[in-house]
Amino acid sequence: MIKYKLICKDCNNVFDSWFSNSKEYEKLKKKKYLNCHICESTRVEKTLMAPNVLNTSGFKDEEVNKIKEIKFKLREFKKFIKNNFKYVGEKFAYEARSIHYDPKKKKKPIYGKASRKQIEELKQEGIKTEVFPWIEDKEN
Ligand SMILES: [Zn+2]
16 A cells, blocks of 8 residues: 555645555546545645655665654654753754853753754764654555
8 A cells, every 4th residue: 555645636635545546646637536525626636745765665664664763763862852952943052052151051962953063063062962763644
């Protein structure tokens, strides 16, 4: 089974649909069996959101299992971060500094986005950061 995110060209409705394989999708589309749940338009197409993929064909089964295990751990890790850290988004460098330089401010854990340059600058100022991989929930 394969899941596609489909978009309706008429009303921009985005929805998930399952197919047994990519050929089935093409077949249904050609026969105009694919339609939007909202406006019933048949101008429905796959969204071009490209997932990150690994070619694991060179790996042995146990190595593929190891990858799955790591992905599972990453997901656990993400859950831990979400539960224990506050998300500050692009303001990460700013927030990290304000926590670091304001002694009255509570040292609360935060996470967010920063460029390599910002991370390097924070490091030079003695602010500890960790960079970690982020895995999307929807990935298998
Ligand atoms: Zn529609």
